[in-house]
Amino acid sequence: QVQLVESGGGVVQPGGSLRLSCAASGFTFSNYGMNWVRQAPGKGLEWVSFIQFDGTTEYYGASVKGRFTISRDNSKNTLYLQMNSLRTEDAAVYFCVKDWDDFWRGPAPSNGLDYWGQGTLVTVSS
Amino acid sequence: AIQMTQSPSSLSASVGDRVTITCRASQDIRNDLSWYQQKPGKAPRVLIYAASSLQNGVPLRFSGSGSGSDFTLSISSLQPEDFATYYCLQDFSYPRTFGQGTKVEIK
Numbered sequence: 001q002v003q004l005v006e007s008g009g010g011v012v013q014p015g016g017s018l019r020l021s022c023a024a025s026g027f028t029f030s031n032y033g034m035n036w037v038r039q040a041p042g043k044g045l046e047w048v049s050f051i052q053f054d055g056t057t058e059y060y061g062a063s064v065k066g067r068f069t070i071s072r073d074n075s076k077n078t079l080y081l082q083m084n085s086l087r088t089e090d091a092a093v094y095f096c097v098k099d100w101d102d103f104w105r106g107p108a109p110s111n112g113l114d115y116w117g118q119g120t121l122v123t124v125s126s
Numbered sequence: 127a128i129q130m131t132q133s134p135s136s137l138s139a140s141v142g143d144r145v146t147i148t149c150r151a152s153q154d155i156r157n158d159l160s161w162y163q164q165k166p167g168k169a170p171r172v173l174i175y176a177a178s179s180l181q182n183g184v185p186l187r188f189s190g191s192g193s194g195s196d197f198t199l200s201i202s203s204l205q206p207e208d209f210a211t212y213y214c215l216q217d218f219s220y221p222r223t224f225g226q227g228t229k230v231e232i233k
Contacts, residue, residue: 035222045162045170045213047222059220062127095169109217111176112160116169 002026002115004096009120016086020120022079022096027115030054030074033099035113036081038092038122048094049081050109057106064090086124093119128152128216132225138233145201147228149192149214157193158218164227165210174199175217204230 008020022034036048049070050059058070069082079096096117101110129152139145149159157177162170172181174190177197187202201208209232214225 044227045164045215045224047215047224050220050222061221100175106220108158108219109222111158112172112215112217114172114181116171118169
């Protein structure tokens with residue numbers, strides 16, 4: 001069965017950095033695009049970033065562009081999110097999410113997000 | 127970015143009621159829309175993709191319809207396990223954007 005397990009969350013001061021990881025299993029990780037989606041406490045879902053199955057294409061939401069970097073290591077079945085210059089408004093649960101279609105190339109997204117991890121909490125506070 | 131507007135933001139309903147949630151896109155997104163259910167403290171799960179296709183394992187009381195800019199998620203007979211928050215997501219272009227959510231509460 002598909003499993004996505006996030007780690008790396010924690011408490012960081014404004015302006016600080018954090019790297020999230022997502023360990024994937026139960027599917028051929030290198031065949032699928034992957035996403036990060038976040039949810040601030042008591043708020044709705046916000047899509048953050050996407051990386052294509054082969055790592056050659058990335059997209060970002062406007063609120064994180066230039067500060068966050070998504071990457072993947074297909075040899076380790078792991079997705080990453082490097083978060084720099086963190087702001088209080090970045091505090092959220094960050095979900096690792098699998099794209100629906102395999103070998104999907106943009107520029108448009110695939111047909112939805114079919115598997116979600118349980119999330120890792122990032123707190124930004126001084 | 128494409129704006130997704132859901133309505134209502136919350137509703138109260140009884141077990142057995144028919145429930146309808148609407149999602150409107152700020153431009154034509156063809157049928158590139160999916161629906162998600164989220165229960166408190168849990169990750170979302172996909173219900174509907176491509177506007178009207180039911181994900182495997184999702185009960186048949188859930189259905190989706192619409193194309194262009196107006197979409198609907200319907201629950202034909204609300205069950206106790208359906209009380210949750212529902213989100214639409216446009217899959218037409220990046221950045222992907224979610225609706226603000228609709229919380230379905232027990233009446």
